[in-house]
Structures are given as structure tokens and as C-alpha cells.
Amino acid sequence: MPGATPRHGLARALSKRGVCSRTQAAEWIRAGRVRVDGRIVRDPEFPTIAGRHRITVDEQPLDAAAPLYLVLNKPRGLVTTARDEHDRDTVYTCFESAGLPWIAPVGRLDKASEGLLLFSNDPAWAARITDPATGPDKRYHVQVDRRPDDDTLDALADGILADGEPLHAKSIALLRAGDRTAWLDIVLDEGRNRQIRRLLAAFDFDVLRLVRVAIGPLELGDLAKGAWRPLTETEVAALRGD
Structure with a gap:
């Protein structure tokens, strides 16, 4: 219904306040530590509406945590x-x-x-x-077991289809190369499971190191x-x- 106030399961409502994970919230709920409007609720999916229900943990009012x-x-x-x-x-x-x-x-x-x-x-x-x-690009520096030629770099950027899943890099460039290894600069605009490792393995590269050096404008720097x-x-x- 347009304009209706959204309902959230109790575990999700707790996690959205930034005080615990949804898994931890579900554990608290099943243990009988959480009350809604004074009544113990043991169902993590119990529907709640923000601002309408009073939620307590161990009978203490639940305030949103300061963002961190x-x-x-x-x-x-x-x-x-x-x-x-x-x-x-x-x-x-x-x-x-x-x-x-x-x-x-x-x-x-x-x-x-x-x-x-x-x-x-x-x-x-x-x-x-x-x-x-909506998320920012992620930049990685990746050490591989040999130097790729320009054609291979182009093919890596174009990507592959692995088990029906497209894998590609937004950009890929050679950073530096030695006699036996090379470092690549790889930028992703999406995050699939082990995306870089799977992509490079398809071209018979062994990944020796993989370091994420930036997310959007935030750089790792000298941390x-x-x-x-x-x-x-x-x-x-x-x-x-x-």
C-alpha cells in the first residue's frame, strides 16, 4: 500500500539500530532477552514498525548506537x-x-x-x-606468476563466462614486472565471489598476492x-x- 509504514522482522529491527548483527539479534530473541511492548517475543521474524513498538533487551530500552x-x-x-x-x-x-x-x-x-x-x-x-x-569501484594490486602480454591484458578486461557467471575487470594494467613475476592494477565495479582469482585462473595465472588498495576515493595509504x-x-x- 503506497505510503504504508514499513514493517521489519524483530531481528532485522535490532540489527538496523547498529547494536548487533542479525544473527546475534536472533540468538537474543530465542533466549527470551527481547521484549516488544513489555512482552517477551521469541520469534526473530516477529513484525515490528519503527517508532510504534517499544523494544527492550534485558528489560533495558534499546537506543540506536552511535554510528561508527x-x-x-x-x-x-x-x-x-x-x-x-x-x-x-x-x-x-x-x-x-x-x-x-x-x-x-x-x-x-x-x-x-x-x-x-x-x-x-x-x-x-x-x-x-x-x-x-551505487557502490564505488574497488582497486587491487595483484602479483601473478608471470608477465602478461598486451593481448592477454585485453582479454582479461573483456572477461569470461564462468559457470554461467560473467567475470570481468573494469580496467586492468601492468604495474611492473620482474623476471618471474608481475604486478597488475585491477579495478572492479562489482564484487563477485573470488572474482579476480577466478578470472586470472581462467588464463592460467597463479595469484601470489592480492591487495585491495582503494575503495572509491579512499586509499589504503600507509596504514x-x-x-x-x-x-x-x-x-x-x-x-x-x-
Whole structure:
């Protein structure tokens, strides 16, 4: 119905306030810690309307968390997830001593990849960053096991069809080359699962290192490996597209 107030499931309503993930919210709800208008609700999909329902956790009023926006230089070997079923180290080890409120990765980098990774507790902002239609380009520096010729670079940019899924780069260029390896500058305007690795593998390249160096106007710069910092208001707005 036009103009109708949107309803959200209770778990989603909690996560949209930036206080926890939707998975964590569902756990709280099933454990009986969440009340709606004074009544315990155990259904994570219980419909709520913003501004109409009073939601409490452990009988405490639930206020929206202050928005938080961070950038991390992700080291190789960490998994981009809050919990790993195989007990591998995750990106959250980089924040262990910081005492931060709940934050979620904005997009992801696979375990073997490094570089710029964003975190926030603002779901709307994160959605703008990760949406292929509205999100900024992502730039990567990738070391491969040999030097590609110009024809191969053109073919990589044109892309391939892998299992019915188109894989291509917005742009690809040779950064530098040695006797046995080369570094490529690759820009993506969409994010498919292991896109760069799958694309290069189709041309028989082995990826030795993969480092994300920029998201839109935000560059990794000299941020140390494993270090993080808050984004400035200007950076937050620029990534949002303001």
C-alpha cells in the first residue's frame, strides 16, 4: 500500500539500530532477552514498525548506537567473519583490545587476500557501499606468476563466462614486472565471489598476492598491516556518494 509504514522482522529491527548483527539479534530473541511492548517475543521474524513498538533487551530500552565507520589494513590469513566454524582467526582479532561496540565488515576479503577493509554499524551506509549500482569501484594490486602480454591484458578486461557467471575487470594494467613475476592494477565495479582469482585462473595465472588498495576515493595509504583507524566525516560522505 503506497505510503504504508514499513514493517521489519524483530531481528532485522535490532540489527538496523547498529547494536548487533542479525544473527546475534536472533540468538537474543530465542533466549527470551527481547521484549516488544513489555512482552517477551521469541520469534526473530516477529513484525515490528519503527517508532510504534517499544523494544527492550534485558528489560533495558534499546537506543540506536552511535554510528561508527572504520578502515582496517587486513593481514593475510584472517577470515572475514565474526565467527568461524573451523576456529580460524578472524579479522576481529585486529580489534580485540579496542573495546569497540558491535561492527560488521562492509564487503569482504578472502583469507588469502590483504588490504583495505571497511567496518561499520550503519547498515544503510554499508548497503550503499556494497550495492553494485551505487557502490564505488574497488582497486587491487595483484602479483601473478608471470608477465602478461598486451593481448592477454585485453582479454582479461573483456572477461569470461564462468559457470554461467560473467567475470570481468573494469580496467586492468601492468604495474611492473620482474623476471618471474608481475604486478597488475585491477579495478572492479562489482564484487563477485573470488572474482579476480577466478578470472586470472581462467588464463592460467597463479595469484601470489592480492591487495585491495582503494575503495572509491579512499586509499589504503600507509596504514600498517593489521592496523585500523576511524574514517573522517568527509571520507564517510565521499564513500556514500554525497
